[in-house]
Structures are given as C-alpha cells and as structure tokens.
Amino acid sequence: EPEVTQTPSHQVTQMGQEVILRCVPISNHLYFYWYRQILGQKVEFLVSFYNNEISEKSEIFDDQFSVERPDGSNFTLKIRSTKLEDSAMYFCASSGGPLPYGYTFGSGTRLTVV
Amino acid sequence: AQTVTQSQPEMSVQEAETVTLSCTYDTSENNYYLFWYKQPPSRQMILVIRQEAYKQQNATENRFSVNFQKAAKSFSLKISDSQLGDTAMYFCASTLDTNAGKSTFGDGTTLTVKP
Incomplete structure (x- = not known):
C-alpha cells in the first residue's frame, strides 16, 4: 500500500538553528499538509x-516556517530559527483529491530543540 | 471556526467486547466531512473511517462503525469485537468542504484493550 515517508524520524537541534523536515507524499496525491503534535x-x-503554493496556513505558521516542493517528489518544512517551543512531532500528510477524502499520514519526525 | 471535542481522555475495554468513543463538533458550515484516525504506539496516524455530512447513512468499515447525529453534532465511533491491536489513541477530526482540506482534530481518546 502506498505510504507517505518522512525523514528523519528524530532530529535534535540547538535553539536558533535551521532544520528541514522532509516528506515524500504518495506519488499521485495533489494536496499536502504539515501538522504538528x-x-x-x-x-x-x-x-x-x-498546485505549488500554500492554500492555507495557521497562525502557528509564522515567518520562521516555510514549505517547498522542490522537485515534484519531496515536500519539505523548514524552520529557520528553532525555538524550544518548536519541539514536537511533525506529521506530513497527503490527500488524493479536491474533496477531503482523509489523509494518509507519514510516521512523523520528532523534533527536539535543546 | 470549527471545534472538535472528545470528552473521554481514556477508555478501556475487554477483548471481544464493544466500546464507543464519543466526539462532538461545532461548525456553522453545512458541507463537511468527519473522520476517525487511529494512532497506535508507533505513532503513525491511520484513517479508520470517514463520514460525509450530507449522507444520512452511518459509515461502516468492518468492525468500526459510526453513529452520526447531524442535528446534535455528534459523531461517535463504535468498535465491535475489540482486539488487542485496537489499543491506540483515537482522534476525531472534521474538515470543511474546501480545497484546502484543513482538518481540526479533537484532543484524542486513549483506548486500551485488555486481554
């Protein structure tokens, strides 16, 4: 069964450093998401x-966050200057159609900011 | 704005028994979708069941079924013949019928199936 793949599974970073979380969505999916827990x-x-642009973002997603789909395969979340409160599990998800059929989630990246 | 409330932080059930997890939501929209996701200890969330708000018939997926009460804005999940592998955190979520497909999640219910 197709999967959403996230790397790394766990990342430890120092406060103020930049991190990039990577995701490979399901190949024929068109809608991509980042959630955190x-x-x-x-x-x-x-x-x-x-369609290569942000559809919606939450108030959490401030200027230190950015997303990219650089090569038609990967979907990345960048946090420019990490804070302690960014420590969380970050989940990537993808969906196949214009209507919400439900997501396929990746297994997550645990980000620890020290 | 949407809100989703799961009032049961923890529940337990004996193997082979039936358990019902509660979920209520609030939205001013008429077109939306409701979901139950399962998050086992391995932490990957898996879609369990999905309900379109415009359908009156309750969705069913094998041992999982929902009781969707639109007027009451209630969306409970029933697990029949509970199995040890059903032990997980269960999240209720709602999504408006928009292209963004953003979901709002409840706080989750931790279900433990006891042998």
Missing part, C-alpha cells in the same frame, strides 16, 4: 499546499 497535546494544523 506537541507531546500530550492535540494535533495542530500548520499548512496546506496545493
């Missing part, structure tokens, strides 16, 4: 991406 808290929407 701070430990013990609910899953929060960050951004949706369609």
